[in-house]
Every structure is written in C-alpha cells, then in structure tokens.
Amino acid sequence: MRKLFIIALVLVIVLVPSFFIAEKFFPAEIYIAKSLLTDISENSFPYSKNESNKANCDLTLLAENGSVLNDSLLLINENHPLPENYSPELIDLGGVYINSCAEESYHNLADDIKDLYGNSIYIMSAFRSREEQTEILESGNEYAASVDSSEHLSGLAIDVYVKYYAGMGFLDSEEGQFVNSFCQDYGFIIRYPYYGEEITGIPFEPWHLRYVGLPHSKIIAENNLTLEEYIELYIPEEIYYYEDYFISRQKPGNIFIPEDFSEIVISPDNTGYYFITGKQ
Ligand SMILES: [Zn+2]
Helix, strand or coil, X not given: CHHHHHHHHHHHHHHHHHHHHHHHHCCCCCCCHHHHHHHHHHCCCCCCCCHHHEEECCHXXXXXXXXXXXXXXXXXXXXXXXXXXXXXXXXXXXXXXXXXXXXXXXXXXXXXXXXXXXXXXXXXXXXXXXXXXXXXXXXXXXXXXXXXXXXXXXXXXXXXXXXXXXXXXHXXXXXXXXXXXXXXXXXXXXXXXXXXXXXXXXXXXXXXXXXXXXXXXXXXXXXXXXXXXXXXXXCCCCEEEECCEEEEEECCCEEECCCCXXXXXXXXXXXXCEEEEEEC
C-alpha cells in the first residue's frame, strides 16, 4: 500500500509540471500565417508603388540618412550558407561577441529577467569564428552546423542559460520558460522550435535565440513558424502591414520605402532579396 502511494506521489510530481510546460509550449490555437499575411496585404494601401516613390537607391546612402542597414533577417542554413567574405559588426559583451543589431534587445531581455526573477541570464556562446566552428565540428558536437551554415558566424545567434539550468534543462527554470514564452517581444525567436525540425533539420534547441527584430519575431512566434517558412511567405515587391509596421521584401536596386514610415531597417535575407521594415 505504501509503495503504491509513493508511486502515485512520484507520478504526480513528474506529470503535473510537465503538463504545465506542455500547456505553455503547445498552444491550442494555431494561426495560419499565410492568411494572416494575406489579410495584412489586403489592407488599404495608402502608398502607391509608382516610380516616383522609388529611388534607385544606394544602400549605404540610405543608412546614412537615418535608415539602419543590418543583418537581422539573414536566413542562414545548409541551403543558404553565408558568403565566404561575410564578417558581421560585433559588440563585445564582456568576452562574448554578438551582432551589434541585437545588443539593445538582448540587454532589455536580460534586464527584465533580472527584475522578474532576480537571476542573471548568461551567454554560453554567441559569435563563433570560422576557426572556432571548425574546432567544434571536429570535436564531434552533434548540434553544430557546418561552418558557413552556422548562425553563430553572424553573431545573431545567442545560446543562453541560467545557473544550474543549461541545454534542455533551461526549460526547467522559470527564466528558461520566460525566454521561450516571451523572447519574441524583444525581437528574438527560438530558431529551432519544437515544431520545426522537419523544416530546419535541427531538433528543438530552447537555448538558441536568434535575433530577427520586431515585428518579425512576433509574427513568427504567433504563427508557429520557422524562419525558413516566414521568409518564403513574402511575395517579393508586395507590401504588408502588421500593427504599426510596414514590411516588404524587395529586389536590390530599386527599393521602395514609404515616406510616412520611420525607423526603417533594411536587411538582406541571404536569398537574394532585402527586407524593408518601417514603423508608423
Ligand atoms: Zn546555438
């Protein structure tokens, strides 16, 4: 009888938290992104895409005029490796380097976690050079991507942990659950989500954050997408609206930027197009 009681108790201890986590990470309601994006594109377009609105623009010049040119939407995978001459703009976060475009968002996320739980979040690995990635591959790490297909080469990927909770164990911490539930509010996505292995080819990595910026991170998370699927949803040269944002994916050269939007961010997507994001 006592044995039975102990078994029941163990089952309750093990099953109740896992049910809670499952509830948190497998939302019942799944939106279909395609229709969401179509709805956005069907909003009235106050801006006509006529030639006078288009400037045969020089991307460096645009960057000087207050637009930001960054790497935030680079698709990096085995089919889309980074060019050999690629080298990101990095910021030193006390010995680890991240892509400068992710710095502010990372600080906001880390500060909020500290305020909420009193604990610091740490970076296990962020930017990795070609040499470092080669060493990891040679050591037989099953998670490591081939050299030019590694998001770590861009500094946009940040592997995080909290004290005592790293790797899959990160999800057993409140901080890890917070990161996995809300990182999209800060411009990050879980790049290899539990639902994405068939598409990314990489199993769930709850510790590997990838900066994509707002509102892209929110759309991806709200619709249970992978970055691969997200980028493909955009019909080139079409204009999409999401909340206060303007998004379009355009060929380099003639880039269309509506005048009434500010905070313009331009990022190549590593598939031959540029993402233009603006805020009203
Ligand atoms: Zn990683």
